[in-house]
Amino acid sequence: MCGRFAFFSPIPKLANKVGATVPEHASGPRYNVAPGTWITAVRQEEDDSAPLFDTMWWGYRPRWAKGSGNQPINARVETVATNGYFKGAFARHRCLIPADGWYEWVKNTSPKQPHFICRADREPLFFAGIFAERDDGSLGCAVLTEPARGSAADVHDRMPLILDDDSLTHWLAPDITDRETIRRLVGHIDADLIKHWAVSTAVNNPSEGQGEELINPV
Secondary structure (H helix, E strand, C coil), X not given: XXXXXXXXXXXXXXXXXXXXXXXXXXXXXXXXXXXXXXXXXXXXXXXXXXXXXXXXXECCCCHHHCCCCCCCCEEECCCCCCCCCCHHHHHHCEEEEEECEEEEEECCCCCCEEEEEEECCCCCEEEEEEEEEXXXXXXEEEEEEEECCHHHHHCCCEEECEECHHHHHHHHCCCCCCHHHXXXXXXXXXXXXXXXXXXXXXXXXXXXXXXXXXXXXX
């Protein structure tokens, strides 16, 4: 799964990678992003328009659910294209969620021992996401997850679907709606790029003002 992540890379660097306009206002670095908060995402409105940075609520519940549906923060790649709750968004409302790494906890430890998982070269990541309009007109999203690969499997059996650079424009493209076409054009980063290390248990309780010390090895 993906239930906590860090995002601190400069927006201009990310904008250049996906061909998006740099927003006038951007949030500062966040080292312990939790579900049920506003997060930065990238989406594309029209086929001929440039991708844009937007703010989305991390919790997916489409307007048609009328406030009674669940608000999952993750969607499984194995079923997202066929599950009735997600398949419309998978076809037409895909987004990228930039991050620099995510946290996962080793099972059967007390207190729970978090690990920070990222690229070995420390380059930023783009999680595959889906989004929908919520009851209040804002957008809510979920991160797609896949079976853990590489060293990430040492910590947990699931991980975010992290797209490789060649897949970013295809994932955002509004004109690509066919499930098999999406799967053919979109790929994840090489498992050998993934690295992790144990970090402070301060991660376990997210709060404002937490800084880069959270991702330091312990």
